[in-house]
Amino acid sequence: MDWAVAAALGMVGGGLVEAVAVWGNLAAWQQARHEARRRGRRLPPLTRYLDPAADSLVAVTRLLLGATAAVVLHTQISGVLTAIAVGASAPALLAQLGASRPAVAAERETTP
Template identity: 80%
Template sequence: MDWAAAAALGMIGGGIVEVVAVWGNLAAWQKARHLARRRGRRLPPMIRYVDPAADTLVAVTRLVLGAAAALILHTQISGAVTAIAVGASAPALLAQLGAARALSAPAEGDTT
């Protein structure tokens, strides 16, 4: 797959993950509103469940990570669904690579 298509599809994968995360927060807000309504309490504001500044930064980061992971693996990606899956799994994939690198580094004071 060419690099531009891989990057675009990777971004879509990262975007899908962010949409699912935001939906989870909105569903929690909805549940809290229903509970408050049943109990006759004040309804919780949406801002308690969605932080526009932080959520926007996380969304941009997920898009960039999705594109980066797909770019790194673009020669191994054979189709659109694979590129989207790579983009969606980018944060976990890159965390795994970072953990593997940390484990392979020798411990301080290790002379073997």
């Protein structure tokens, strides 16, 4: 797959993950509002559940991580859904790649 297409689709995957995260926060806010209405309490503000500055930075980071992972793996990606999945799993995938050590280095660390 072309690297530019892979990057774009990786960003779509990262965006989907962010959309699910924002939806979870909105659903928690909705539940808290229903509970507050039921108990006759003050309604919680949306800003208790969403922080535009922090959430925007995380969203941009997820998009960039999705694009980066897809570009790194673009020669291995065979289809659209695969590229989106790589983008969606980018934070975990890149953390795993960063944590992997070559076998020789691992052997040196365990040899007394």
